[in-house]
Amino acid sequence: MAQLLDGKKLATTMQAKMKVEVQKIKENDGTAPGLVVILVGEDAASKIYVRNKETAAGKMGIYSKVDRRAADITEKELLALIETYNQDPRFHGILVQLPLPAHIDEEKVIMAIDPKKDVDGFHPLNIGRLFAGDPLMVPCTPYGIMKLLAAYDISVAGKNAVVIGRSNIVGKPMAHLLLQENATVTITHSKTKNLPEIARQADILVAAVGVGHLVDESYVKKGAVVVDVGMNRDANNKLIGDVDFAAVEPIADFITPVPGGVGPMTITMLLYQTIKAYNMQKSGV
Numbered sequence: 001m002a003q004l005l006d007g008k009k010l011a012t013t014m015q016a017k018m019k020v021e022v023q024k025i026k027e028n029d030g031t032a033p034g035l036v037v038i039l040v041g042e043d044a045a046s047k048i049y050v051r052n053k054e055t056a057a058g059k060m061g062i063y064s065k066v067d068r069r070a071a072d073i074t075e076k077e078l079l080a081l082i083e084t085y086n087q088d089p090r091f092h093g094i095l096v097q098l099p100l101p102a103h104i105d106e107e108k109v110i111m112a113i114d115p116k117k118d119v120d121g122f123h124p125l126n127i128g129r130l131f132a133g134d135p136l137m138v139p140c141t142p143y144g145i146m147k148l149l150a151a152y153d154i155s156v157a158g159k160n161a162v163v164i165g166r167s168n169i170v171g172k173p174m175a176h177l178l179l180q181e182n183a184t185v186t187i188t189h190s191k192t193k194n195l196p197e198i199a200r201q202a203d204i205l206v207a208a209v210g211v212g213h214l215v216d217e218s219y220v221k222k223g224a225v226v227v228d229v230g231m232n233r234d235a236n237n238k239l240i241g242d243v244d245f246a247a248v249e250p251i252a253d254f255i256t257p258v259p260g261g262v263g264p265m266t267i268t269m270l271l272y273q274t275i276k277a278y279n280m281q282k283s284g285v
């Protein structure tokens, strides 16, 4: 039976520590780390994500603002709005909730965020620094997974790691973070042949696919560490991961549940990076 990698528990512990840190900042500096989240349009899932971020930031004493804009905002207006937050010293982190309406170029929007305030870690400069092995702001989901592995004393160096999925927000940065910790990393995707066979080589298997229960027992080596990033809905609208937990749990040594695994760590790392951004900006980095 596998041990659970309990992201909810670790997130609670980390958030409690961060709350104390924010309190100290307030006492010493008379100000708080600030995060602005820009939400464009009425996407239902985005609204929930943004509300969760706002609640978590508030609980921690982070100064947060949600700037809600109508779906018909022009690209030019959105870029100008970002620039005002780049210049606004109350906000140390800026997050633009994705996806954006089709008439707005997401790449341009991400490029417009000051890399020092890019708490999502999506700016090409931050991606470049991660790939160069000198990360500054790191995409929150893979960063949270690295924290989770470390919290359970799972060593990465020398291990075979297989990442399923090559998105810019999860799969690719995940692979680079594992590489940075000296894993031997294989990135797989929808065109990969013999995926179960490759996945079975993994000591550490990360599934970031978006296909419910894709990863069953045929993908997993005995004793593997299995991390499930997926957030999918089944026919009954129940939240399920990319991993078939019931089939894989008896084989793995460690496994993340869905919910309560990777998800809570993502939001925690967003706030973690907001505090980091505050400290960097204060010290002029």
Ligand code: NAD
Pocket (backbone or CB within 6 Å): 141, 164, 165, 166, 167, 168, 169, 170, 171, 188, 189, 190, 191, 192, 195, 208, 209, 210, 211, 214, 229, 230, 231, 232, 262, 263, 264, 266
């Ligand atoms: P994406 O759609 O951008 O990328 C999915 C990747 O999976 C692609 O690289 C694709 O090549 C690969 N893929 C698709 N079908 C495949 C198949 N049958 N076999 C092998 N590879 C396949 O998705 P994403 O943004 O990386 O998100 C992946 C999943 O993680 C989604 O379920 C998403 O909701 C979830 N997610 C969760 C969190 C969290 O905080 N828990 C954060 C981000 C994303």
